[in-house]
Amino acid sequence: MDLEYRPQEIERKWKEVWRTTGVHKAHGHTNKPKYYCLDMFPYPSGNGLHVGHWRGYTISDVWSRYKRLLGYEILHPMGWDAFGLPAENYAIQNGIHPRVATEKNIANFKRQLEEIGAMYDWDREVNTTDPDYYRWTQYFFVKMFERGLAYRKKMPINWCPSCKTGLANEEVVDGRCDRCGAEVTKREMYQWMLKITAYADRLLDDLDKLDWPEHVKRMQRAWIGRSEGARIRFKVDGSTDEIEVFSTRPDTIYGATYMVLAPEHPLVQSITTEDRQADVERYVEESLRKSNIERQVVDKTKTGVFTGAYVKHPLVDRKLPVWVADYVLMDYGTGAIMAVPAHDERDFEFAKQFGLDIIPVVQPEDGEAEELYTGDGRMINSESLNGLGVEEAKREAVKLLSATGQAEATVNYRLRDWVFARQRYWGEPIPIVHCDMCGPVAVPEDQLPVTLPEVERYEPTGTGESPLAAIESFVNTTCPKCGGPAKRETDTMPQWAGSCWYFLRYADPHNHEAPFSQEAIHYWLPVDMYIGGVEHAVLHLLYSRFYVKFIHDLGLIQFDEPFQRLFTQGMITLNGAKMSKSKGNVVNPDDIIATYGVDALRMYEMFVGPPEDEAEWNTNGLEGVARFLGRTFRLVAGHAAHPVPGRDSLHKLRHRFVATLTERMESFRFNTSVSAFMEYVNALSNEAKQGLDPDTLETLTIAISPFAPHLGEELWSLLGHKESVFEAAWPTYDETWLKDDEVEIAIQINGRVRGKLVVAADISEADAIALAKRAPDIQEWVQGKEIVKELYVKGRLVNIVVKG
RNA sequence: GCCGGGGUGGCGGAAUCGGCAGACGCAGCAGACUUAAAAUCUGCCGGGCCAAAAGCCCGUACGGGUUCAAGUCCCGUCCUCGGCACCA
Known part of the structure; x- marks a missing residue:
């Protein structure tokens, strides 16, 4: 038996197995309860992902795999929020079409995300820049327009002179552009607006029914400002x-x-x-x-x-x-x-x-x-x-x-209507035609999408007009209503548009007839767990709630809140600062994986600290976790071939481990969950000389699989199983093994520990106090003193209060 | 300024129903294995008094308080992080 832990080999092997068996695919209709665990989909930047981004993805993957072992049918999809300024700016600087640059970035992101070993169902991948997708983004805009919720108005709006576009209130932070930091000015312009204020009360009141972090709800309440x-x-x-x-x-x-x-x-x-x-x-x-x-x-x-x-x-x-x-x-x-x-x-x-x-x-x-x-x-x-x-x-x-x-x-309300137009190229064209006779007219649904034209130049004009305005073949059209000559709207939608409803599309991503089918949306939605950064507390998370309420009012969905539960993970810092390429403090996961393997990286991302708090990256900590995985591998692999019958000491350790771990998982305390594994493996190391039983080996293997899925699969197969470990069930425990017959209690004199005592767990208060008073250690503290008070705290301590 | 979170060993962090502070990991020290190193394994590891052990004292930002018992509850102070910031 080769007891060397070679993570790269194991990880390559199991990734290949997963690809061929399709074990991560979400099945629409089974008799299992469904669970929809969603990551905030990324903007595919040219820089790729660093270990800070991976934290959230790892948390959601651990959670998805855990839920799967608990018997849920899991939807855990991924996609791309790929419209936006960086791709456009990059395109302008390098003469590459934003679509080309975006495709390249997506390929790199996808490679990295597959590297994590995440159980994404890639058949459901969604891309906001795909005309088959943004057709429906435009469709919802048309619906809003028809109901008077999208309107055009001349008003002074926030203008970023550097990005050369208008901004929503939510995108202005301390008078500066949230994206580039340039000072925002006011500019009087015709603007497309969305009437989010019509939903102010519902957006406020419905916060009460969400299982979200209080501080996020507080931020939304303050933003709405009733x-x-x-x-x-x-x-x-x-x-x-x-x-x-x-x-x-x-x-x-x-x-x-x-x-x-x-x-x-x-x-x-x-x-x-x-x-x-x-x-x-x-x-x-x-x-x-x-x-x-x-x-x-x-x-x-x-x-x-x-x-x-x-x-x-x-x-x-x-x-x-x-x-x-x-x-x-x-x-x-x-x-x-x-x-x-x-x-x-x-x-x-x-x-x-x-x-x-x-x-x-x-x-x-x-x-x-x-x-x-x-x-x-x-x-x-x-x-x-x-x-x-x-x-x-x-x-x-x-x-x-x-x-x-x-x-x-x-x-x-403090909340304002949402400035929804951007004077830039790389976004969804607003599907409106301006007719001298009929005014603004929506492009009929059967003519959607209005596709982005191919252009030679996509520089922003800076005049307040979109680059699309210069393309005559795009601009000049006929009015859908009266057939007369008309001009297309040339502004595009803000980046938030595509992300307002993408979580609905995952349920039915290839539907050509509708944004989604009733059947699919019914089965999968709403999202049960949404995981992402707190920076979206009042942007994406407010806009999405607004969209879902609107789509609910259209009668297309039954629920009116998209995300039942929200978890916001903390940043990973290096040298106390947020990782960013410009600061030069980025840790690239590719390097870590080459050295320690992705399971070690995943495990460390979980161990680094409370998942909601900021955490400082520390390579030494990663090494410690990598050592632990090696120990675990050797322990299980070393006993897999010749297990021994179970014994009480092993049963007790196992049931206690499962109880502790399950409790910590349920309360999202992944850092202490990892500690539970370490304590268990440390304890098993002492037991290993007398051999380990199959229940112990299997329990440890199944339990560790959500964290280190490749290692889990490898050990599971070493234990003789042919199917995936993710077909197994999360271990259960029996209360009777959590109780001790005897417990060690502390003997306190005036609240200070002066001795220890082993007593029967169910000892009476009187007996415990009597035994304590006879303990040799404490004689010097009670001799000749008047005993004022005696207490017994069950299973913990006796406290004797003396005077004199 | 207002609102909210948080100050625990050399470090990351455990312990939040008031009940033995410092789990787990890192770093460090000592030892085993080895020709040697790496890897691995074992032990020690808050501070002080003490040659050492035992033992005692101090110790969860600071000052008070409640309690048999406080990291945990109450009052005050300082620091720090986040949100909002002339919102009428």
Whole structure:
């Protein structure tokens, strides 16, 4: 018997076996329960995968294989989110068509993913750039258009001057482009928008039914940003204009002492008095010139100018001056506020700066009213509201104002509609035709897909027009409605479009009649476990939820949430930093595999730390795991040919191991799961001299297979099995073996351990204490002392409290 | 600023129902095997007092508290990571 562990040989052999037997294919209809375990599909970059990417893929593969051993029919697919800027930019720089570069990258990614030994069913591979796929991406857009959820609007949007395209709000981080880091500017453009705000409440409420990490749900809740309040209208003095504001504190209406309009507010022009014109114009111009970043600096001093105009207070005979200030943002609420400096920090600062009135209207229940007070309390200086609590006063104030039609209760969201157009080449063409007679018309479903034309140049124009606009043969077409001459929409969809529904396509990837069949979608969906990076918490994960709710409303699916359970794995760092090619701190899995084998890499990815936490890559740790696999191989291989009958010590170890491991697997604690293997193998090493029984050898082999599938198969065949180890069942345990007859307990004096004692596991409290008090070790601690208290914690310890 | 997570040996991390802190791994030290090395195997491995062992004392960011008993619960402080950031 050759007891040398040669991972490369074993791994090559079993990969070949898996390819020929097709053991990883998902079968649509069996009598097993289904389980859909999904990875966030990657963007196939030119850099390939590093060990950081592999962590998530390894977790999902271990989980899929574990679930399979538990008897589930598994869907574990993989595909490519292959539209996007990097391929396009690379194409421009090197004169290679993005499709060619993308195909090459996909081939490399696929090779690497096959290397992991993951049980992907490659028959179901999905590629967002495949016209057979994006036909359906366009189909869903058409459906949205038909229902008024996709609309075109001229508005100032976020523009990345470096990527030369518009961006969604979600893609702007700290005023910078999420992708390239360039400072984002505003640009007034016609844009295709998706009305995600129509789903705001459902997107918010349904978070409650998801088994997702709390912090991800929290991020989505914050992003949607629901806040209840009121819209209140103020009449401009000496004019028919009204200024509408949104306020979450209508209770403080009597404390409003001035109004503020955002510099972009449409009323600024018309209400400004002649003598104030020059100042206001200058201020507005300056504000608009400032970048988002400058305007977002919080601790800067407040700036603003008086417009010369006043509004009438809706409830009392008082005039409030109207100011323009950039601390009010045009794209939240109505772009105008009523300022209550006594109870709002920002208004207070502004009022102090410009010497405006401050009228307190809320008094804290106990103690003095401070100049600025934002807490709860009782209303004062508020006529009929006086004496009410804040919550009650909010309701009363709205009632009071709405009686004269000056206000109504409303809900406001931070979430904006989704800017869905990109002025770039490498994306799904938006399937719309612009007709002078009929306006924008959707391309009929039977004419989809609108395919990307072959082009010579795909440089972005930077003018706000897509490169497609220059291709006459693409642009010029006829109107599907009236048949007259018309022009195609030349913007493309953002990269998120294809990933919003790809998980549905895996259920039925080759369907030419529909995005998926009812039968397939019914069987496999929703996704039971979704694994990926937390960076998508409010982008992909919010967009996908929106799409699924929309597709649900179309009546195509019964469920309205795509991902029942979400797991976000932590990053792998090297030298404390995220791995990236530009930082030069990338560990390439290909090198690791050549030295230690892929099973060792998989095992180490699981062992490196709690899967949800960030973890530092350490080659020494990998070596330790590789050593452990070698020990395991020698242990099982060395006893496979001549097992001995089982004995109690082996039964006990085995049942305890299975109980511990299963518990840790179920709670997704893979790092301690690996520890459980190590402890078990260490214990078995001591037992090995007396031989090992078949149950022990098989249990260890089956259990380790999800982690080290090649090793698992090899050992399983050494144990004489002809079929795959993944046809076996996850081992079970018997409670009776978890109990000890005798246990060692600690004897504590005043809470400190002073001795040990072996007692029967079911010993009574009285007996345990009596035995403890007689123990020789503790005599010196109790002699001549008064015993105040005695406790026995079952199976753990006796504590004797003494005095003196 | 607001919200949330987290501070444990030389290192990664165990232990979260309050019950013997440091599982497992790495690094280190000593030994076995070997002509030798690698590989493999065995033992030790938080700090202090002590020649050593036994033993005692200290020890889970810091300061208090509750409790027979606190890494774990409560109050306060510091640090760190993540999210949001003039959202009315």
